[in-house]
Amino acid sequence: MSLLDVRDMRVYYKTKKGIAQAVDGVSFSVEPGQSLGLVGESGCGKSTMVNGIIRVMAKNAFIPSGEVLFDGQDLTLLPEKEMRNVRWRDLSLIPQAAMDSLNPVYPVEDAFTEVLTLKGNMTKKEAHARTVELFTMVGLDPDRLGNFPHEYSGGMKQRAAIALALALEPRLVIADEPVTALDVIVQRQVLNELKRLRSELNLALIMITHDISVVAETCDNIVVMYAGKVVEKGSTQEVLENPLHPYTMGLENAFPDPRQQDKELISIEGSPPDLVNPPSGCRFAPRCPFAMERCLAEEPPYEEVDEEHQHGAACFRLSETLKLQKLAKEVETWQPA
Amino acid sequence: MIEMTSILEFFRQDKFALVGAIIYILFILVALFAPAIAPYDPQEMVRVDGRIAFNREPEKNFKLGTTNMGRDIFSQLIYGARPALTVGFTAALFVMVVGTVVGLVSGYFGGKVDSLLMRLTDVVFGIPFDPFVIVLVSFLGPSIWNIVLAMALLLWRDTARVIRSQVLSIKKRAFVEAARVSGASHSRIIFSYIMPNILPLSLLYGSLAIGWAILTEAAVSFLGFGDPSSISWGYMLHDAYVSQALSRGAFYWMLPPGICIMLLVMAGFYISRGAEEVLQPKLRSM
Amino acid sequence: MAASMNPKGEDGYVVELRKIKKEYPVRQSLFRKKKQGQCLTAVNGVDLCLKEGDSLGIAGESGCGKSTMGRLLLKLTESTEGEYLFNGEDVTDLRSKEEMLKFRRQAQLVFQNPFEALNPRFTVQRSIMEPLTIHGIGSSTEERLGFVKEALRKVNLQPAESFLEKYPHQMSGGQLQRVVLARALVLKPIFLVADEPVSMLDVSVRAGVLNLMKEIAEEMRLTTVYISHDLSLLQYLCDHTAIMYLGQIVEYGKTEDILTKPLHPYSKALVAAIPTLDPSKRPEEVPLSNHVPSPVDLPEGCLLQDRCPYVGNACRGSEQVLTDVGDGHLVRCDLVCANNGNLKFEGGKAV
Numbered sequence: 001m002s003l004l005d006v007r008d009m010r011v012y013y014k015t016k017k018g019i020a021q022a023v024d025g026v027s028f029s030v031e032p033g034q035s036l037g038l039v040g041e042s043g044c045g046k047s048t049m050v051n052g053i054i055r056v057m058a059k060n061a062f063i064p065s066g067e068v069l070f071d072g073q074d075l076t077l078l079p080e081k082e083m084r085n086v087r088w089r090d091l092s093l094i095p096q097a098a099m100d101s102l103n104p105v106y107p108v109e110d111a112f113t114e115v116l117t118l119k120g121n122m123t124k125k126e127a128h129a130r131t132v133e134l135f136t137m138v139g140l141d142p143d144r145l146g147n148f149p150h151e152y153s154g155g156m157k158q159r160a161a162i163a164l165a166l167a168l169e170p171r172l173v174i175a176d177e178p179v180t181a182l183d184v185i186v187q188r189q190v191l192n193e194l195k196r197l198r199s200e201l202n203l204a205l206i207m208i209t210h211d212i213s214v215v216a217e218t219c220d221n222i223v224v225m226y227a228g229k230v231v232e233k234g235s236t237q238e239v240l241e242n243p244l245h246p247y248t249m250g251l252e253n254a255f256p257d258p259r260q261q262d263k264e265l266i267s268i269e270g271s272p273p274d275l276v277n278p279p280s281g282c283r284f285a286p287r288c289p290f291a292m293e294r295c296l297a298e299e300p301p302y303e304e305v306d307e308e309h310q311h312g313a314a315c316f317r318l319s320e321t322l323k324l325q326k327l328a329k330e331v332e333t334w335q336p337a
Numbered sequence: 338m339i340e341m342t343s344i345l346e347f348f349r350q351d352k353f354a355l356v357g358a359i360i361y362i363l364f365i366l367v368a369l370f371a372p373a374i375a376p377y378d379p380q381e382m383v384r385v386d387g388r389i390a391f392n393r394e395p396e397k398n399f400k401l402g403t404t405n406m407g408r409d410i411f412s413q414l415i416y417g418a419r420p421a422l423t424v425g426f427t428a429a430l431f432v433m434v435v436g437t438v439v440g441l442v443s444g445y446f447g448g449k450v451d452s453l454l455m456r457l458t459d460v461v462f463g464i465p466f467d468p469f470v471i472v473l474v475s476f477l478g479p480s481i482w483n484i485v486l487a488m489a490l491l492l493w494r495d496t497a498r499v500i501r502s503q504v505l506s507i508k509k510r511a512f513v514e515a516a517r518v519s520g521a522s523h524s525r526i527i528f529s530y531i532m533p534n535i536l537p538l539s540l541l542y543g544s545l546a547i548g549w550a551i552l553t554e555a556a557v558s559f560l561g562f563g564d565p566s567s568i569s570w571g572y573m574l575h576d577a578y579v580s581q582a583l584s585r586g587a588f589y590w591m592l593p594p595g596i597c598i599m600l601l602v603m604a605g606f607y608i609s610r611g612a613e614e615v616l617q618p619k620l621r622s623m
Numbered sequence: 624m625a626a627s628m629n630p631k632g633e634d635g636y637v638v639e640l641r642k643i644k645k646e647y648p649v650r651q652s653l654f655r656k657k658k659q660g661q662c663l664t665a666v667n668g669v670d671l672c673l674k675e676g677d678s679l680g681i682a683g684e685s686g687c688g689k690s691t692m693g694r695l696l697l698k699l700t701e702s703t704e705g706e707y708l709f710n711g712e713d714v715t716d717l718r719s720k721e722e723m724l725k726f727r728r729q730a731q732l733v734f735q736n737p738f739e740a741l742n743p744r745f746t747v748q749r750s751i752m753e754p755l756t757i758h759g760i761g762s763s764t765e766e767r768l769g770f771v772k773e774a775l776r777k778v779n780l781q782p783a784e785s786f787l788e789k790y791p792h793q794m795s796g797g798q799l800q801r802v803v804l805a806r807a808l809v810l811k812p813i814f815l816v817a818d819e820p821v822s823m824l825d826v827s828v829r830a831g832v833l834n835l836m837k838e839i840a841e842e843m844r845l846t847t848v849y850i851s852h853d854l855s856l857l858q859y860l861c862d863h864t865a866i867m868y869l870g871q872i873v874e875y876g877k878t879e880d881i882l883t884k885p886l887h888p889y890s891k892a893l894v895a896a897i898p899t900l901d902p903s904k905r906p907e908e909v910p911l912s913n914h915v916p917s918p919v920d921l922p923e924g925c926l927l928q929d930r931c932p933y934v935g936n937a938c939r940g941s942e943q944v945l946t947d948v949g950d951g952h953l954v955r956c957d958l959v960c961a962n963n964g965n966l967k968f969e970g971g972k973a974v
């Protein structure tokens with residue numbers, strides 16, 4: 001049984017303009033000890049989805065349908081009181097912009113003491129020892145525990161937030177942009193530490209990141225989202241080497257690589273669709289250089305192409321992948337007509 | 338950061354807070370229209386058939402009976418809303434203004450000013466509230482304004498602390514730094530960038546202070562340090578107590594003012610209870 | 624380093640830092656007794672010279688003082704030692720308001736998190752007009768509005784009119800970052816610092832913002848400093864790059880040189896750690912030990928000594944200085960300089 005099995009999950013926002021379908025029918029699963037990368041354009045619903053999974057949602061958000069099976073138990077049905085027992089102990093979240101989530105009025109250690117004593121039933125002394133251990137793990141100097149958040153650099157705050165999420169050794173950690181503010185060495189160190197925990201404690205990891213190369217190096221599987229839908233998923237290597245969906249192809253174009261000095265960055269023109277009135281067909285169609293008439297009218301279903309790598313995508317032109325991949329490498333393809 | 342609209346939203350979502358707000362509004366209306374609602378002047382010794390009506394039990398003319406001096410209890414109760422709310426609102430205003438200014442200055446300028454003001458706040462936190470009020474009132478004379486003064490001198494401490502922490506976190510936000518890069522002066526930053534973001538919070542703390550102030554006024558009056566020229570609920574309780582209303586079984590005299598005080602304090606509590614969840618979600622939500 | 628970066632003591636620099644240092648006092652720690660008067664050294668004697676149109680990238684370890692450098696360059700924090708010359712004028716201590724305003728008008732910042740950098744209660748128009756109002760530029764609101772629209776056009780937010788009345792929460796991250804850029808440019812500054820300008824943005828939007836920044840900087844002949852841990856970004860935007868470690872610049876040179884043949888052991892490790900889409904093509908790693916560096920107890924001699932695989936007695940004794948190894952490539956490591964940059968690491972040992 002999967003550790004986490006998300007089935008046809010929807011998270012909507014009530015807004016003045018109407019209901020925004022921020023996450024619309026997303027399915028994926030995570031096995032114990034496995035790591036999953038979640039990528040996609042800003043605003044495509046990544047944070048909305050993980051916040052929905054752990055049920056720390058904005059006031060105007062609701063889950064109209066879908067299941068989140070954690071260890072076979074549907075979290076969407078769990079009363080808030082029991083959910084609180086699950087958070088931190090069984091699954092924890094490193095929220096996006098975690099560096100701004102530390103309370104500015106208290107020393108950084110206070111947040112750790114609170115979690116460790118209240119949720120982990122430790123004594124103050126045990127909590128301190130554990131905090132020192134956690135700090136060392138993410139490469140922070142335990143001497144700086146008593147400092148206030150504003151006395152930390154951006155990256156230090158981010159590491160503190162990571163350490164906090166790991167405090168009680170949960171089985172699943174969801175990390176929303178955990179390494180954006182870290183230099184590559186520390187980033188490596190933190191990612192390696194997560195890797196070690198994965199093998200030692202069988203910790204599973206869902207990682208949201210803008211940086212596909214981080215996904216390439218740390219994640220077994222990848223889910224690509226666009227405008228609230230999964231457009232492609234599969235094993236990381238397969239998805240990156242053999243992208244099926246035009247959006248994934250575009251994503252790779254826009255990614256700078258310092259070892260490919262003369263790579264020209266091609267951005268995907270246009271902006272994501274309005275989630276209150278999403279286009280009726282493929283949500284990517286208005287920006288897709290390969291869109292056909294059918295794409296505008298019907299919604300492409302998700303199809304698995306490669307069973308071994310559980311690789312599939314939602315696009316009508318899956319049969320022409322090779323041709324599209326070639327075209328996608330050219331700048332002209334992405335220029336607006 | 339708390340938005341003004343989110344306060345409305347908050348009342349809509351938290352039913353208890355809504356009830357609290359409604360109770361406040363009802364009492365304000367009563368206080369405003371007291372002369373129209375009350376059948377008698379609260380100080381008047383009411384005569385029936387030419388004789389003063391002492392110690393009447395509730396009846397048609399005296400809905401809650403009369404006092405041992407022949408005053409109509411119902412009218413006293415209605416008029417009692419006036420000093421209660423006057424004390425409540427003026428004290429709350431002071432608490433809000435002083436607390437906000439101290440918190441703002443302390444949080445914004447930091448450094449020595451901050452240490453000094455926060456040390457002062459700690460000192461004020463160390464002063465026991467009720468004894469302080471009584472001492473002050475017995476020094477300066479029994480008047481509701483002295484009670485207000487006593488509260489203004491002490492109760493800003495909670496507001497100041499909360500506002501300071503809010504200012505600290507807003508000050509650290511990039512848009513404030515951006516204003517500095519643009520060359521904005523301190524006063525510009527405080528008034529256009531920070532104030533609008535903490536005002537809702539100080540309003541909420543002000544509303545909390547109302548309940549506190551009313552309770553204090555009642556307690557002080559009950560202990561006999563109140564203002565004899567204005568009939569407040571605390572004064573009514575004091576009156577009833579010294580004339581041994583309870584031993585005569587005159588619950589109609591003691592209960593109503595007690596209930597009114599309780600209602601207003603509860604209203605403040607309901608609002609604050611919900612507000613705390615909105616304002617300090619911190620780890621509680623996780 | 625001033626000696627090597629500005630050997631002849633030339634003028635004509637937009638920005639010149641001389642031995643700039645920033646220390647924060649350390650409060651008594653709760654758990655360990657500390658010596659009185661100890662300091663945290665965030666920036667440790669940095670020299671820097673930038674001419675008009677120069678673009679410098681700063682990279683380095685998290686917490687090594689990059690943001691503090693940026694804040695010093697913009698005078699958002701005061702240096703504890705050293706001198707700062709801006710356009711030839713000493714701006715180390717700006718006492719009068721007028722001088723400060725003049726400086727603020729010329730030096731601008733682009734923030735890391737565009738979602739935080741704009742006042743949520745201001746419309747785009749008000750946000751961009753604010754600096755104009757503060758500096759009294761333009762005689763009427765209409766004239767200012769004209770400048771605002773011009774700035775919006777410059778950052779490709781068109782038609783400008785449709786953005787004027789928007790609030791930050793009604794825009795995407797990429798659009799917000801353009802507004803932030805527009806606000807920085809509306810004063811027509813000569814110096815721009817960007818601290819992690821696109822790290823919060825999506826990759827697909829990033830390319831657009833980066834291209835734009837590059838174009839504008841070239842067109843306006845801006846002197847720019849980009850702070851980022853993302854070396855690929857620096858490579859794209861900057862002619863020169865400085866690598867920092869514990870408050871010092873340990874290597875400085877053409878960005879291309881630093882990325883292709885880093886010399887300092889720390890830079891080597893940094894470049895080797897860059898993640899790639901194809902992990903198999905990664906160069907051999909330089910193993911730095913996991914010792915957590917502390918800006919409070921700085922060791923004598925080279926600051927990397929506790930982590931460096933090449934460390935020898937010489938490194939521990941004497942302070943290392945930035946030295947030119949040719950072609951304007953500066954390194955702060957005697958060992959590297961003595962070996963003409965040929966330090967190799969094989970099979971867990973320095974060769």
Ligand SMILES: Nc1ncnc2c1ncn2[C@@H]1O[C@H](COP(=O)(O)OP(=O)(O)OP(=O)(O)O)[C@@H](O)[C@H]1O
Pocket residue numbers: 013014015020022040041042043044045046047048049058059060096275796825
């Ligand atoms: N509280 C809210 N009310 C209404 N709409 C919201 C709310 N929060 C987010 N949204 C919208 O929902 C969509 C998904 O947002 P979400 O934060 O999940 O995106 P994301 O994929 O995490 O993006 P990013 O990479 O920028 O963090 C966006 O269009 C956003 O504008």
Ligand SMILES: Nc1ncnc2c1ncn2[C@@H]1O[C@H](COP(=O)(O)OP(=O)(O)OP(=O)(O)O)[C@@H](O)[C@H]1O
Pocket residue numbers: 150151152153154155156181182183647663664665684685686687688689690691692852918
């Ligand atoms: N206000 C402050 N008080 C005390 N120490 C501070 C303060 N601001 C920064 N520091 C310390 O100075 C050092 C340098 O911080 P800085 O923010 O410049 O790092 P950085 O290079 O930008 O790191 P990052 O890449 O993580 O953002 C850090 O050790 C930090 O904790």
Ligand code: SF4
Pocket residue numbers: 245246247282283284285286288289290291292295300314315316317
């Ligand atoms: S379904 Fe059509 S529009 Fe959508 S990605 Fe595929 S080709 Fe493009």
Ligand SMILES: [Mg+2]
Pocket residue numbers: 046047048096176
């Ligand atoms: Mg997000």
Ligand SMILES: [Mg+2]
Pocket residue numbers: 153154155689690691
């Ligand atoms: Mg920084």
